Amino acid sequence: MRSNSSLSLLLLLCISLISATHATDCSSLKLTGGKKQYANCTELPVLNSTLHFTYDATNSSLSIAFSVPPPKPDGWIAWAVNPTATGMAGSQALLAFKANGSMVVKTYNISSYSSVVEGKLSFDVWDLEAESDKDGKMVIYGSVKVAASAKKLNQVWQVGQGGVDGHPMKHEFAKANLAAVGELQLVEKLSPAASSPSPSAQAVANSNSGYWASEMNAGFWILGFISLIILM
Template identity: 75%
Template sequence: MKMGSLFTPLLLPLFCLCLTLISPTHSTDCSSLKLSGGKKQYSNCTHLPTLNATLHFTYNATNSSLSIAFSAPPAKSGGWIAWAVNPTATGMAGSQALLAFKNNGSMVVKTYNISSYSSIVEGKLSFDVWDLEAEAGSDGKMVLYGSLKVEESAEKLNQVWQVGPGIADGHPMKHEFDKANLGSVGELQLVEKLTPSSPSPSPQIANANSGYGLRVTQLNVGFWILGLIYFIVFM
């Protein structure tokens, strides 16, 4: 058997493995979470765990404000979506909600102080809000935009999100009480905490150093494999 016949089947898988190791890795970002309008940019985004919802947000520590874009499909055509902050608890009761729905063909956003599960009252919230607007996307989702004032030095918020079936006499109809609806609560982390044992370099330097070390390690492994290939084929 000729050496060339051994070279091709042996070289190809090892060469592909070498290229895989040498290629740099790419971290995930917000590129896969597109807002229907795409007219605003946010620093962070996350898939919320229920109701097919996403949240884009930017926290500004200098003026203690939070800008959000909440996206979800309403429970039914003509339904509503809502995103809320609960300043005192982790559930729906006590939450301060932004609720979006279509009214006479136009999307509107209203504020609701939800003092209990049986009382949903439209009115002013316990914190300032501004730049409220909403839009309906061609994908069946609605997007709710807004900015709100948060407590100074806040590191996290209790958030609640929900979708409902419709509007009756100008009031939102009750949402379902399925598992997904009851589980639509969680924490929104505004500031990432560093572990006590870790130094506090700037994020840019830390990311650059870690990426460089990874590339060097990958290159070393790649060259080792190429050397092994040379030894097997030509020795």
């Protein structure tokens, strides 16, 4: 009887552990608006920012939701792609701020650190919108066209204090602001011996591969432990 009770308790523990391994890395990065579902998400290393994204290889597009708190309620936030370099100069930016109480998104071609010009970007963008949530964060939603052969992008993100006459003020040059650059991996890197799934499947796998591996390891450990109890 004691053995059966112990086995039942162990099975309940196993179920709890397996359920925990099903939680994706995005579980703590949910968007409060919940406008769309995205295949991937990542916590960016600085400025308390997150990026949700889906790469669609069929039409070479990237749908994003960039979330970050501005320095002040009337500040601005921006997410950008740099087609030619890894820094801010040359980046093509989506910039959001409040205008007359409502959130707006505008596009800026940042040709240099001293020149931030509102205008059309070097690639197509669509479905642009922005919102602010109750936690003080602002969110930029949108889709951008990427090169058909692209496996990664140079991304830049930033926040600023506010604007003057409709133009965003310069952001601070603190350590976190200067470090707000990096690569966005669209397609998972594979070893030479591995087979190559479609790019869209790779983009989804990029966010899920880690927790699947953990789940398999936990499953084998649990099955082995159960077998040991039964043999005893």
